[in-house]
Amino acid sequence: MNLLNTNLLSVITYLPLVGMLLVLVTPANQTRLIKWGSIAFSLIPLGLSIAAWAGYDRTVGGYQYLESMVWFPQINSVYKVGVDGISLPLVVLTCFLTPLAMIFSLNIEHNPKAYFALFFLLQTTVLGVFIALDLILFFLFYEVSLVPMYFLISQWGGANRRYASFKFILYTMFASLGMLLAIQVIGLASKSFDITYLESSLGRPFTGNNQVEFFGWDPTVWKAIAFIAFSIAFALKIPIWPLHTWLPDAHTEAPTGGSMMLAGILLKLGGYGFFRLVMPLFPDVFSQPVLPGLNVFGAPLNYSVLLALLAFLSILFGAFAAWGQTDFKRLVAYSSVNHMGFVALGIASAGLALTPNSTVREIDATIAGSGAVLQMVTHGLSSAAMFALVGVVYERAHTRDLTKYGGLWTIMPIYGAVLIFCAMGSLGLPGLSGFVSEFMVTRGAWSVHTLLTILSMAGLLMTGIYILKAIQKVLHGPLGEEWRHHPLPDMNFSEILGIAPLMGAMLVLGVWPALALNVINVGVQGLLR
């Protein structure tokens, strides 16, 4: 038990690796054991993460459950982990979604042993990103998380999986190159990779004593370069328009469980990166002009406005693209672009408050930032649920073509009710969690980027159209000719078991958002101070 007291986060993070080893030593023909055993094992990290949640002292805030070990002294890198109010919800979300995504992977027939092993590896790497408080450690986990996802898509994906997985890994790795470079420069400038030190006024890169001049370039130039490099890496992950085109392919081709993890967790790495690194390390860059002399509506175009503009375009074009799809899964995939745009809008608004003497009120920034973190959690729930439900109907009908469904509610009443519930969660129906976060982002962003917030409402309006289109094409209308003679069974027990916790979480957070916000709020406040 001592290990749990002193190294809780590491235990949570590396337990899945133990699970992976267990899977690997299990004979390959024991598929039932592998599948249900994996699900059962993944409940342990979930339990521990909830314990971590419960034990997090929100009156104090800041990083807790800290662990620090000498790791790579030659380059001043340490093994340092800890969580605050921003990362903790995402740790819990990861541990929460993993068993559910595994339940929706029960139908994997091709090499389930490898599949579930990769799933555990994926969980460890993602958790590693969320708990890492050292830049090198962060980057390692961040990069390695691509590997299991790559294989999940390329080995168990749909017809176009080779292209999609290649595009996925190439895009993301390419975008990480700049981040890698930026990490190096920061390490040289601040002589440390410790994130808590880098966040402090003493260790902040390119300020105070940490100003460097490579190639004779001004430190502010390096700061801008590092800011842009980080931002591109994370923006691509969120994803923000126009860096989003890998997403519809990867999400659509991934197996159901993989899509759930990809949309539910991996996209959050991008938003989290902004909160953990971009905002605290470059607090004053958000208010700097992108190009001197470039004005928009009479005001200089700064990075915050640029990010908010791209967020608006993500919200708008994500909705348009989703509306135009005839492939159910692609529609859901594009909905992520639409929803994650609100995360970016919240980041852009909160980020502007970080500049010293900013005119942005702290309350506006707190609400926008908290809203963005909550949006990551709620989108994790609703998008995972939607992908799960796409999987349910795909497995039965063997098509994702929306024009081929129709009237399925008549023969699949439970599925119909569940789909409407989850779709409404995705749409942001009040009473379910998506509304709270969208409301908060809108509220926070209103005071900072008023016009772009107003324009974003057009995108939110169209969220309604594509959600209703999906419901209508799948459930409404007369029963499709094909399904009259080839009845589709309703959701089975394990599918209900997998979706019910997601629905419950959406409802609970929608009715009582303080449950999550009590912690998130503390984290965002800590960031903004």
Added chain:
Amino acid sequence: MPHETLTTLLWLAPLPPILAFAVIALFTNRYRQTSSTIAVLAMVASLVMSFIVFFNVWQMKDLGKKPIGGQIGWLPTGETVLNIGVAVDPLGATFLFMVPLACTLIFIYSVGYMAADPRYTRFFAYLSLFAGSMMGLVVSDNLLTLFIFWELMGFCSYSLIGFFYQKPSAYKAAVKAFMTTRVGDMLLLLGMVYLYAETGTLNFHAILHSEEVLNKLAATPAVLGLGISAAGLIAILIFGGTVGKSAQWPLHVWLPDAMEGPTPVSAMIHAATMVSAGIFMLLRFFPLLVASGEHGTAFTLVGLIGAFTAFLGATIAVAQYDIKRVLAFSTISQLGFMVAAAGIGAYVAAAFHLLTHAFFKALLFLASGSVIHGVEHGHHHVSHAGHSGHSSHSGQSGHEHDGHGRHDRPNGHDGHDDHGSHDAHAFDPQDMRNMGGLRSRMPITFVTFLIGGLALAGFPFITAGFWSKDEIFADAYYHGLVKGDGLAALVFLVLVVSALLTAFYTMRQIAMTFLGQPRTEAAAHATESVPSMTFPLIVLAVFALFIGFINIPPDFPVFGALVGGGAFWLKNFIASMLLEKPEPLAFNIVPVLFSIGVALGGLALGWFVYVRNPLQAGQTDPVEKLPVFNFLYNRWYWDELYRKIFINPLQAIADNYARVVDKGVIDRILEGGYALGARVTKGFAEFDRVVITGFSDAVGRFFRSLGDWGRELQSGQVQNYLLSGLVMVIAILVFFLFLFQ
């Protein structure tokens, strides 16, 4: 009763129907009787709690200044918390009386009306959630929870309008209703965040009963340099929500199509609850309108839109044949009356008309449902007796069994509509041309419909509609023609014309439906509805007659003396909602004469056209001779216009966006970059092979090429590049070796 108890009751009042929804959806959805019983009992529980509250507060003169209620912290926002809570103030109290009463009656009616529907339990589940949401909206003491319940009602109305989801017209109407109201909801959401950003709270009382807050909002210029005050812009944005929910032009188009839902739903959505909620919210924010300036942009906008909508709805209602659609356009028009009243500052009159309208319009909808039910019954009786051969291939079951469940489908056939095999025999039981002479076949329905119709027309003295409409006229006349306010004068004139049309189309509807001789066999064989349906009609009819007596002017000849101390109860009660008590208007005979004149004039006109020469079977309706008939029949072509200028272009963008922009432009650019990068990487690879040996894996090469580049930058620091590459290589190797052997 202590205020704590009342507060507890307020918290509890919306819960029973919401719990009933959960119980029916999760547990009893297979048990029809149990489910409807649970729903009705839950609604009654809600009714009892509401009535206890109402009868404890209805005589409190200063309730508006000190509403009773409680709050809890809901949304942590930095150091502060956004509270939500419940409260009863005078406006809310009147709704606590009207809403649960109307809902309970509609629930009871539905037990009979939906009796044969296969998705009976689902219907009651939705209906319960709907009613619970409306109750929640009424007891909300803040805009946030009001908005939450507002949207939940929107969802329920979407589900109920599309209840017969197999029918394309039904689900299209549902989507249309949801999306059209969502336009308004987005404006409302913006108004809400704006208000919250400016005041730091969303509590009604804290904002709307505080001179300080209102003055500050009025003194702050609006964002984006719009040239009006923040108060004005917030009021306009919030009014946007009303325009959507209460079906005001230009967002009125959803309501007529929403008639696709089962008739009790129409009564619920379009009379007692949802559309009323829009006006309810507008009236809540009336102090903000006042703060934005007596003749400000916001007031003018509200007045003009209301008056225009009142006229628009009334003209279209004249040229409709579907019995429910006449009522739908009538609702749009009457809601316009209320909005227009609010726009000229007639706060009490608007609230008064809102209350009376809820009762008589719910009555009219339910009575029309009874009519449709009866005609359907007659049709099935006839077709079963005379044309049984036609129904032999209808598939699922015989007509006599599921006939009751079909009355809301114009074609009288269920899912089989879409086959087209029955279209030749299509009979529309909602088309008034297929009715006539129902007076003797359905006496209770006739009398109650007549009462509701007369109330709608504003028949003098004995109907509630007269009193509330007269109140609006009195205000408009006073402000417009006595005090010389141009907007009020315009509103007065438009409303007078609209009221004349209202009386006319009401008479037309009564005559075409109930009078004369039956024009079809179905009408000739129609039967009166079951008691569970006629009982609610009778109760509502009583209210449609007498609810007007809650606000009779004390100096009104005869009636003022008749009600004595009860005169202007409503006005005295809800006036404490406002910071400035509205000035009492002296009795003026002119608007009363107008009021009586247009009601009787319109009815008389209808009498001459439709009662003296009843429409015969096959005869063309006289209104078709009007040159504007097609224009009116096609609802001024708003739907076609919106399709052309909004829906089609947006659809075209949506259909092509991903292909043109994502695939065609962005991916092309990135693929070009990739091709270029591949060439460069190849160059690096050649370089690597010469300089460094050892790693030859593709990914390692990828990272190392970077390491070489970085080395120039920072000599000796390549370890971590290598480390990253190594981990990648090892990870990939592990999986290739162990997993894919």
